[in-house]
Amino acid sequence: MARELIQDGADVIVNACGLSGPALSLNDYAKIPGANVPVVDATTAALKLAELLADLHKSLGLKKTMLSTGFYQTPPEEVLEEARRRLKKALA
Numbered sequence: 676m677a678r679e680l681i682q683d684g685a686d687v688i689v690n691a692c693g694l695s696g697p698a699l700s701l702n703d704y705a706k707i708p709g710a711n712v713p714v715v716d717a718t719t720a721a722l723k724l725a726e727l728l729a730d731l732h733k734s735l736g737l738k739k740t741m742l743s744t745g746f747y748q749t750p751p752e753e754v755l756e757e758a759r760r761r762l763k764k765a766l767a
Contacts (some may be wrong), residue, residue: 700719
């Protein structure tokens with residue numbers, strides 16, 4: 676599949692599978708053989724982004740927006756409680 680994507684013009688392959696991405700990374704599979712196209716593990720990239728955001732919070736005090744129109748706003752407490760209740764019921 677990666678070779679077909681490269682033929683179509685891809686210059687990077689992002690493996691977004693939560694299982695195979697880390698497996699490829701653990702086995703040092705970082706490039707498509709013969710194509711010199713990098714393979715990025717999306718799980719590792721997400722962890723590095725979280726690490727970067729934590730570092731920015733510690734060093735600069737940056738935080739997520741608290742604007743009511745912000746995309747990443749914290750849900751209202753009643754929504755969180757309902758989600759917790761449903762999860763607890765599903766796990767019981």
